Amino acid sequence: MAARDATFTWTPSPGQLERANVVRLAQTLGCSDYAALHRLSVEEPDRFWRSVVDDLELQLASPWRRVRDDSRGIEWTTWFEGARLNVATACVHAWAERTPDAVAAIFCGEDRTRDEWTFAELSLHVAKLAQGLADLGVAAGDRIAVYLPMCPEAAIASYACAHLGAIQVPIFSGFGATAVAQRLQDSGAKVVITADWSYRRGKRTPMRETIEDALREAPSVEYVAEWRREDRTWSVPLGDGSLPALEVAAEQPLLLAYTSGTTGRPKGALHVHGGFLLSIAREAAYQSDIQAGDRVLFATDMGWIMGPWTVVGTGALGAAVVYMEGAPDWPDDRLWRLVEEERVTMLGVSPTLIRALIPKGEPTADLSSLRAITTTGEPWNAGPYDWLDEHAAGNGRIPIVNISGGTEVGACFLSVTPMAPTKPCSLGFPALGQAMDVYSPAGEPLRGEVGELVCTRAWPGMTRGIWGDDARYLETYWSRFPGVWTHGDWASVDEDGYWSLHGRSDDTLNIAGKRIGPAELESAALDHPGVAEAAAVGIPHEVKGEVAWLFCALKPGAEAEADAVRAVVAAALGKAFAPERVLFVSALPKTRSAKIVRRAVRATALGKDPGDLSTLENPDALKEIANVV
Numbered sequence: 001m002a003a004r005d006a007t008f009t010w011t012p013s014p015g016q017l018e019r020a021n022v023v024r025l026a027q028t029l030g031c032s033d034y035a036a037l038h039r040l041s042v043e044e045p046d047r048f049w050r051s052v053v054d055d056l057e058l059q060l061a062s063p064w065r066r067v068r069d070d071s072r073g074i075e076w077t078t079w080f081e082g083a084r085l086n087v088a089t090a091c092v093h094a095w096a097e098r099t100p101d102a103v104a105a106i107f108c109g110e111d112r113t114r115d116e117w118t119f120a121e122l123s124l125h126v127a128k129l130a131q132g133l134a135d136l137g138v139a140a141g142d143r144i145a146v147y148l149p150m151c152p153e154a155a156i157a158s159y160a161c162a163h164l165g166a167i168q169v170p171i172f173s174g175f176g177a178t179a180v181a182q183r184l185q186d187s188g189a190k191v192v193i194t195a196d197w198s199y200r201r202g203k204r205t206p207m208r209e210t211i212e213d214a215l216r217e218a219p220s221v222e223y224v225a226e227w228r229r230e231d232r233t234w235s236v237p238l239g240d241g242s243l244p245a246l247e248v249a250a251e252q253p254l255l256l257a258y259t260s261g262t263t264g265r266p267k268g269a270l271h272v273h274g275g276f277l278l279s280i281a282r283e284a285a286y287q288s289d290i291q292a293g294d295r296v297l298f299a300t301d302m303g304w305i306m307g308p309w310t311v312v313g314t315g316a317l318g319a320a321v322v323y324m325e326g327a328p329d330w331p332d333d334r335l336w337r338l339v340e341e342e343r344v345t346m347l348g349v350s351p352t353l354i355r356a357l358i359p360k361g362e363p364t365a366d367l368s369s370l371r372a373i374t375t376t377g378e379p380w381n382a383g384p385y386d387w388l389d390e391h392a393a394g395n396g397r398i399p400i401v402n403i404s405g406g407t408e409v410g411a412c413f414l415s416v417t418p419m420a421p422t423k424p425c426s427l428g429f430p431a432l433g434q435a436m437d438v439y440s441p442a443g444e445p446l447r448g449e450v451g452e453l454v455c456t457r458a459w460p461g462m463t464r465g466i467w468g469d470d471a472r473y474l475e476t477y478w479s480r481f482p483g484v485w486t487h488g489d490w491a492s493v494d495e496d497g498y499w500s501l502h503g504r505s506d507d508t509l510n511i512a513g514k515r516i517g518p519a520e521l522e523s524a525a526l527d528h529p530g531v532a533e534a535a536a537v538g539i540p541h542e543v544k545g546e547v548a549w550l551f552c553a554l555k556p557g558a559e560a561e562a563d564a565v566r567a568v569v570a571a572a573l574g575k576a577f578a579p580e581r582v583l584f585v586s587a588l589p590k591t592r593s594a595k596i597v598r599r600a601v602r603a604t605a606l607g608k609d610p611g612d613l614s615t616l617e618n619p620d621a622l623k624e625i626a627n628v629v
Contacts, residue, residue, distance in 0.1 A: 008421035010399045020418040022286035034419040041432040059094040060085045061247045077458035080250035080274040087162040089245045091315030096123035103320040105152040110199035110326030124241045125156045130163040131239020140165030145189040147171045149198035151323045153227045154302045155311045157193045165246040169256045172303025177213035178572035184218035195227045201330045250274025259407035268467030269408040279411035279461030284313030287415045288374045292318035298348030299328040305407045336363035343369040350377035350513040354384045355543040362391045374401045377513025378545045379501045380425040410461030426498045438491045443481045453491035454484050509538040524572035530558030537602035547580035560584040583628045589621040
């Protein structure tokens with residue numbers, strides 16, 4: 001291999017450019033480079049999105065008459081008026097007709113169990129479960145919670161909901177009962193689809209038990225459909241597979257994906273059939289370069305947006321998903337071994353996972369099948385990025401496709417493209433169809449400086465609001481700069497036009513790539529009988545990126561039981577969210593209105609200037625925090 005330009009990690013070869021999906025699309029639209037293609041995608045959305053449908057042969061029952069309608073304001077823009085479709089049809093049933101014998105799903109159990117399904121088989125499973133749910137009374141618009149490990153049955157459940165026009169509510173399989181109950185309550189879920197148990201790090205993790213605990217606080221749930229892990233059967237009667245998928249309008253709700261804010265109450269981002277399908281298919285095809293017949297393994301969970309991303313994006317393109325049950329780093333080389341054994345062509349990872357894998361040693365598996373590695377979840381730092389490039393991407397043999405968006409975005413805002421060289425740790429450029437900018441506090445575009453990441457035009461994949469709370473949606477994303485989406489990330493653009501992110505600009509914690517509001521952690525800690533008040537803050541961590549520290553004020557006479565508080569939080573939210581440290585103080589810094597000032601707590605814990613303390617009623621509380629750290 002020729003020596004690389006030190007500025008870039010990867011530069012596309014002529015062969016890679018020739019076979020790239022995005023190059024084919026650019027040629028069809030008469031665009032000579034990515035910048036021209038991006039400009040067209042923003043300025044001519046009708047032409048662009050029709051070309052995407054044609055290029056990827058996405059099956060729509062009828063085309064749209066108008067590409068978008070922003071008559072209610074940019075915040076409530078709708079897309080693809082007049083189009084009718086179904087995500088299950090586009091991702092499974094259409095491929096069952098085109099390539100019935102092609103592999104669609106592969107299950108890799110942590111106990112070395114392996115199964116695979118063709119598109120014809122997967123389509124039949126989806127239709128059978130959809131009929132079973134319909135027999136329980138599930139209809140279009142009903143909310144169906146999906147609490148399953150990463151397995152083909154999770155995809156079958158997801159597609160079965162779409163098949164019926166029901167709204168799926170995927171829930172992170174590592175959540176405890178309290179967190180599950182909150183999401184069941186907020187969504188008003190009618191049915192829960194779960195497993196009796198799954199494997200995690202060599203042990204059986206109960207799931208049905210967690211659901212039973214959560215149901216005590218979720219009266220809307222009428223039925224539980226259980227997937228039995230041992231014999232891979234369902235607890236509910238299935239249909240014969242003859243029920244056709246419902247043709248729905250493009251704006252029919254598809255997915256209610258929960259993310260966390262800073263108020264303690266999870267917020268449900270609503271996505272729809274048309275916008276989600278086209279946005280995710282565009283992303284999987286033109287950024288990760290997934291093609292029919294490929295094999296995709298993403299180390300994720302259906303409860304995070306990359307789970308639905310994988311299921312919808314891979315299915316829409318006629319590729320196979322490798323479903324990895326359990327932990328990607330247990331046993332040590334499992335992730336790399338699966339790439340070799342299943343001949344994975346696109347691997348999805350997070351920076352946190354790579355940092356955790358580095359101490360376990362260099363991969364010894366054959367990774368030559370990989371054509372791309374897609375990464376997301378948090379910003380990269382140089383050491384782990386370079387390690388991934390050297391030991392998995394072949395020192396620039398294949399691209400590391402770094403992308404960033406979010407649960408509410410329904411795809412990504414920024415992405416590396418196969419059409420241009422990549423810079424280490426950079427996110428490349430704005431994704432196709434995304435009108436991105438970096439703003440100063442005054443709302444003016446910035447270059448060469450860090451500012452707020454914003455989007456200045458509507459896009460098909462954006463959430464149609466926060467479930468049941470329009471005011472919160474407008475306040476969270478549209479209030480900072482009127483008519484402009486503010487995402488809550490710090491970003492910058494360098495002299496070559498390459499974009500980078502620099503962490504969250506809001507108060508949300510990002511623990512191992514999973515976002516959670518500090519108030520959720522604090523609320524869980526208050527379940528301990530000795531805790532009177534709590535403040536959760538994010539602290540940088542070498543491996544995990546960020547961990548939670550919990551500062552607790554105790555009730556009179558209570559004992560400082562750090563392990564007990566950690567256990568209470570883990571039981572409520574899941575082990576992944578247990579605080580790294582629990583520290584006890586006599587009081588927390590508050591304003592006169594009794595609001596705990598987390599920024600001051602975090603700054604003091606890090607030994608930094610806490611800034612303006614004029615609103616604090618008890619600034620001396622910070623001295624005690626500094627002493628216990």
